[in-house]
Amino acid sequence: MSKSNPALVLLPDLPSPLYARLTELLRLRILDGTYPPHGRMPSESELCSMFGVSRITVRQALGDLQKAGLIFRIHGKGTFVSRPKAFQNVTALEGFGEAMSRMGYEIINRVDYLRTAPADARVAERLGLVAGDQVVEIRRVRLLNREPVSLELTWLPAPLGERLSRHELVTRDIFLMLENDCGVPLGHADVAMDAVLADEDLMQALQIEEGAPVMHIERLTHAADGRPVDYEHLYFRGDAFQYRLRIDRARSAQRGAVHE
Amino acid sequence: MSKSNPALVLLPDLPSPLYARLTELLRLRILDGTYPPHGRMPSESELCSMFGVSRITVRQALGDLQKAGLIFRIHGKGTFVSRPKAFQNVTALEGFGEAMSRMGYEIINRVDYLRTAPADARVAERLGLVAGDQVVEIRRVRLLNREPVSLELTWLPAPLGERLSRHELVTRDIFLMLENDCGVPLGHADVAMDAVLADEDLMQALQIEEGAPVMHIERLTHAADGRPVDYEHLYFRGDAFQYRLRIDRARSAQRGAVHE
DNA sequence: TGCGCGGACTTGTCATAACAAGTTATTCCA
DNA sequence: TGGAATAACTTGTTATGACAAGTCCGCGCA
Numbered sequence: 001m002s003k004s005n006p007a008l009v010l011l012p013d014l015p016s017p018l019y020a021r022l023t024e025l026l027r028l029r030i031l032d033g034t035y036p037p038h039g040r041m042p043s044e045s046e047l048c049s050m051f052g053v054s055r056i057t058v059r060q061a062l063g064d065l066q067k068a069g070l071i072f073r074i075h076g077k078g079t080f081v082s083r084p085k086a087f088q089n090v091t092a093l094e095g096f097g098e099a100m101s102r103m104g105y106e107i108i109n110r111v112d113y114l115r116t117a118p119a120d121a122r123v124a125e126r127l128g129l130v131a132g133d134q135v136v137e138i139r140r141v142r143l144l145n146r147e148p149v150s151l152e153l154t155w156l157p158a159p160l161g162e163r164l165s166r167h168e169l170v171t172r173d174i175f176l177m178l179e180n181d182c183g184v185p186l187g188h189a190d191v192a193m194d195a196v197l198a199d200e201d202l203m204q205a206l207q208i209e210e211g212a213p214v215m216h217i218e219r220l221t222h223a224a225d226g227r228p229v230d231y232e233h234l235y236f237r238g239d240a241f242q243y244r245l246r247i248d249r250a251r252s253a254q255r256g257a258v259h260e
Numbered sequence: 261m262s263k264s265n266p267a268l269v270l271l272p273d274l275p276s277p278l279y280a281r282l283t284e285l286l287r288l289r290i291l292d293g294t295y296p297p298h299g300r301m302p303s304e305s306e307l308c309s310m311f312g313v314s315r316i317t318v319r320q321a322l323g324d325l326q327k328a329g330l331i332f333r334i335h336g337k338g339t340f341v342s343r344p345k346a347f348q349n350v351t352a353l354e355g356f357g358e359a360m361s362r363m364g365y366e367i368i369n370r371v372d373y374l375r376t377a378p379a380d381a382r383v384a385e386r387l388g389l390v391a392g393d394q395v396v397e398i399r400r401v402r403l404l405n406r407e408p409v410s411l412e413l414t415w416l417p418a419p420l421g422e423r424l425s426r427h428e429l430v431t432r433d434i435f436l437m438l439e440n441d442c443g444v445p446l447g448h449a450d451v452a453m454d455a456v457l458a459d460e461d462l463m464q465a466l467q468i469e470e471g472a473p474v475m476h477i478e479r480l481t482h483a484a485d486g487r488p489v490d491y492e493h494l495y496f497r498g499d500a501f502q503y504r505l506r507i508d509r510a511r512s513a514q515r516g517a518v519h520e
Numbered sequence: 521t522g523c524g525c526g527g528a529c530t531t532g533t534c535a536t537a538a539c540a541a542g543t544t545a546t547t548c549c550a
Numbered sequence: 551t552g553g554a555a556t557a558a559c560t561t562g563t564t565a566t567g568a569c570a571a572g573t574c575c576g577c578g579c580a
Contacts, residue, residue, distance in 0.1 A: 317534060
């Protein structure tokens with residue numbers, strides 16, 4: 001060993017365990033494209049000599065990256081970078097950004113518009129308003145690694161929606177803004193999902209082929225007191241996204257909510 | 261210490277890796293109450309000498325149990341059995357038939373096959389088996405008003421699956437059969453969904469155009485004791501189905517099995 | 521030409537060893 | 551008696567070494 005290797009520094013400022021620093025370094029290289037999706041990572045023994053650490057350390061770092069879903073390993077072949085198949089856990093009602101940042105991905109939102117307009121019949125009905133009442137409409141495209149992942153259309157009652165700033169919308173989840181900035185604790189959401197084909201608009205927004213499969217999610221989020229506060233239509237690229245949840249079998253009460 | 265230990269056998273019939281056998285043995289002891297909830301497990305070095313294995317093996321087994329949520333570790337203190345989770349139930353885990361019959365629809369299942377075969381790697385992994393273990397494979401097409409709605413591929417461990425009768429599968433949910441006929445209370449399910457395009461097989465099974473959008477759901481259902489019992493791939497016609505849920509925002513989600 | 525068998529890779533498993541770091545209880549000194 | 555040092559635990563990190571098992575490619579034999 002005794003490499004005198006330049007890369008050996010491994011973010012020396014951190015006092016944290018060696019494998020954690022290696023994990024971070026590799027995560028960065030994956031996210032910045034040094035190790036591209038579906039590409040092969042250096043083998044374990046290569047990483048050992050690259051960074052002057054033992055194989056057990058390399059394996060712990062790789063194990064963490066695997067748990068996080070960034071890489072997968074094939075016995076006898078090698079270690080490979082996963083295609084960024086973002087997944088969102090629905091069980092804990094959370095926003096897209098919340099879910100992604102937990103994985104170490106950085107999300108940017110392109111805000112196409114943020115405007116106040118009269119509600120149409122469907123939106124009014126969902127939000128418990130009268131058609132024609134003012135609502136705030138938001139259209140955002142969410143980018144993961146500079147690639148569009150989802151198109152999100154959001155409607156909020158005007159008094160609430162007008163407290164959201166366009167600037168904040170670029171980086172933050174509406175969920176977090178509602179809870180932290182507006183003081184609206186969230187309660188539950190009703191969610192419906194189906195698969196649709198991309199139309200002209202989706203095709204352009206998500207940069208996919210016309211006719212590509214898209215997962216459509218309609219979500220009506222309620223405040224803790226039961227008032228509907230956030231009505232959304234989300235369109236996720238089918239090839240880049242998975243929705244994950246954990247469902248507990250209802251033993252007792254409250255089994256509604258499925259298939260109304 | 262050394263050997264000559266009776267417990268050293270560690271389920272010797274299994275050829276599987278040592279740490280996996282140790283994991284299973286410890287899991288059983290936790291479930292049967294040998295190590296009660298909140299109780300302290302033997303220390304790592306005690307486990308080493310108990311079973312005559314190295315600490316690296318013990319740690320790998322404990323790590324797996326920790327990932328599964330059965331234990332938690334406190335640096336400097338020891339390893340403890342998690343309290344059995346307090347479900348704060350989110351959505352009803354129910355079968356397709358259950359859901360539909362509540363809506364007043366009648367469901368018929370066409371059973372394409374029901375057979376016993378060796379598990380491939382993925383199925384084995386999900387069900388906690390070894391590749392090559394016998395599993396029961398079921399392929400059904402569910403018909404609503406004589407129109408195909410979904411294609412369902414199901415795998416169950418052979419001892420369990422062989423207790424399902426082909427005749428019953430035509431009208432009843434596997435969920436109900438497991439609970440009522442096999443005495444296997446169900447716990448939770450992990451679910452992942454995405455949108456895909458129909459391939460040749462799906463096209464024929466669901467009588468749709470090639471390239472039509474299909475919602476793909478992968479569901480791994482666990483018994484109440486946590487053992488995986490039912491692994492499924494469900495393909496729903498995008499134009500005929502919606503999956504609906506109600507999600508509650510988790511306030512005090514269980515991060516690491518708590519220790520108030 | 522085709523097929524099988526090695527050899528050279530890869531990741532997976534396991535042992536031994538050592539030290540770091542957190543927790544707890546005891547001991548010893550002021 | 552009060553409090554700090556300490557010993558004796560615990561889990562966490564890391565190195566070295568070895569062999570097993572899966573994959574792939576090419577060589578040689580039929």
